Amino acid sequence: MPATNLGLPAVRSEPSAPPAAADPVARRVDVALRGLRIAAPVHREAGAGPSDDGHVLWDGEQAAIPVNPDSPYLVSGGRLLLDTGDAGPIDVGVDVAPVRRPRFYDLATADGTAYEAIARLHGRDVLATTVVQTCIRYDEDQRCRFCAIEASLEAGSTIAVKTPAMLAEVARAARDLDGVTQMVMTTGTSHGWDRGAKHLARCVRAVKEAVPELAIQVQIEPPRHLRAIQDLFDAGAESIGIHVESMDDAVRRAWMPGKSTVTLDEYRAAWAEAVRVFGRNQVSTYLLVGLGEDPDDVPRWAEELIALGVYPFVVPFRPLRGTLATDVDHVPAPQRSILETVSRQVAALLVAAGMLGSEQKAGCAACGACGVLKTAGA
Template sequence: MTITNNAPRDAQFTTRVDVAIRGIRVAAPVHREGGAGPSDDGHVLFQGMQSAIPVNQDSPYLVDDGRLLLDGEDTGIEVSPVARPKFYDLSTADGVSYEQIARLHGAKVLATTVVQTCIRYDPAERCRFCSIEESLKSGSTVAVKTPAMIAEVAEAAWRLDGVEQMVMTTGTSNGRDRGATHLARCVRAIKKAVPNLMIQVQCEPPADLKTISDLYEAGARSIGIHVESMDDDVRKRWMPGKSRVSLDEYRAAWREAVRVFGRNQVSTYLLVGMGEDPDEMVAGAQELIDMGVYPFVVPFRPLRGTLATDVDKVPAPHRSVLHDITFRVSQALVAAGMRGADQKAGCAACGACSALQTAGG
């Protein structure tokens, strides 16, 4: 007997939010541990959509023969693990594993942190959800990826595994560019090796806004300028160093990025679970949408190596709160005609870390 995908869309969205918090029991060959956040996740296809979901052996959700079961009952939702990519088996001429240089996210996205250190990583300055340098300490990556190194891996991932887009972020540097200059060098090298690979870059607002044009001219076609919260009190508690970059500086950078990259090619993370009022978070998301910036709503989830988890013991948000905020923001995105899938590259285009795409946003 053939089993059809019989879960209605609203049930799919509710389940997608639920598993984002409660996780799933699944063997996930492609997974992410540590790094800049937001979670330790296994990468699966959830009803065909790229999804990064916590692997939790205590979860009531189990993946069995391509189906998602809840307490042993079929939910009507198809879930399948993303296969380990072929490029993971390769190394550079001097012995650096390609997997240490860039990772597969979702099924078709290559991601890398080009500089794995950050000037804000001192405990008094550090973003409490971030563990960017922990993966470096564990030996799972290298401190600085050169343009040639990243281009080599990108070409192999494109050729061997059909990667369609790339996300490049960086730890913040001391320079006025806050790390964007090295990003631009890497973009140029990748576009020379793989001209058709779409690239998103991610950085803090640069002091000189011309840097945003430099990134576009290098070949990036989407940009993430991540604020995580539009509430200054939340920012000061969770991001003591980064919060000194004012919201007015972020707004100026977003407006310039929309001018350069275009409407809905600029995005920012909004993290649910840091104590922000839900109505205020939705209002902040609406302000971003009105600017042409996509608010990528993602739950805070406990991540080993972060201050929020190891020191503060902050739990994940309640799934009802995540459901409410994600749904309302998705409706605002639909009303504005903005979809993550319409971005050329990046986190919103991939959609794996959020339930927004499941809700139509």
């Protein structure tokens, strides 16, 4: 169905020319939305989101950028170039290099399961896995429209359940062969009171026993019993993501009908408990820009989250193959001017509060690749 059938205003793309100014935030936003012509050995497709991106080093920082053969941006000689048409490509002053394919991808377990099917490299030094690749909310009338968690399973590129022993084996190899320093573990939502946290805790414990120095972020929905949050910390996780994506209930009902049955009050209770257990700025949540929300609301939501001690990781919605938003609704990326303004505003709030992604011990905000907040100073 078309995007307008979501019951929200259509989210239009912005076809105007790339920014001429050398402002690093404006440039980073533009490339995040327009993509890049580059061969990216490390990339992700389908899965739980947030994007269908290649992983590069952007002036030395991790960045996840859509690989787009039609982008005006390309990389040559390790430099970002802007194709101006008749005038040819110009150097815009950014070093860009693809993240190399990790060596642990060449290995397999004793039963023949490829390490790459168990966990993936994200950015330069982040190991990421979805420990259970199925979700109770994946039926079409319930699933989050930006998520393709089961598409990679259907494609045969991963396995349904990763065991603690498997993850410990892969984590050890990723550290030894490729210098991985942190790990992200997420999961599809289960029917249980823990919503998947019990298996996550078993996996965390096994990885920490094998690689004690590997910092781990876990990601779950708010569990029905908040003691699951303490259990994850006791297992060895250093940070946690409890992702709401939007704090507009109309947007939540339209984009994530199943997940929206978990109320914002339940999220607030889970965030408060997570901050109590993990500490201020070790808890984060995604805020997606481009779902039809009022852009002025996003900094207001961020202000509330920051006051709780939660890092609001602002990320643009970007089309992802295998999702309803892309394959059915055909929703484009948000307007460049909106993403830039919102990112600058939220970054300023974070800096003023002394909450930086670089101070998180592990996870999406610590990596920062999928958003532009790090470029904006947060």
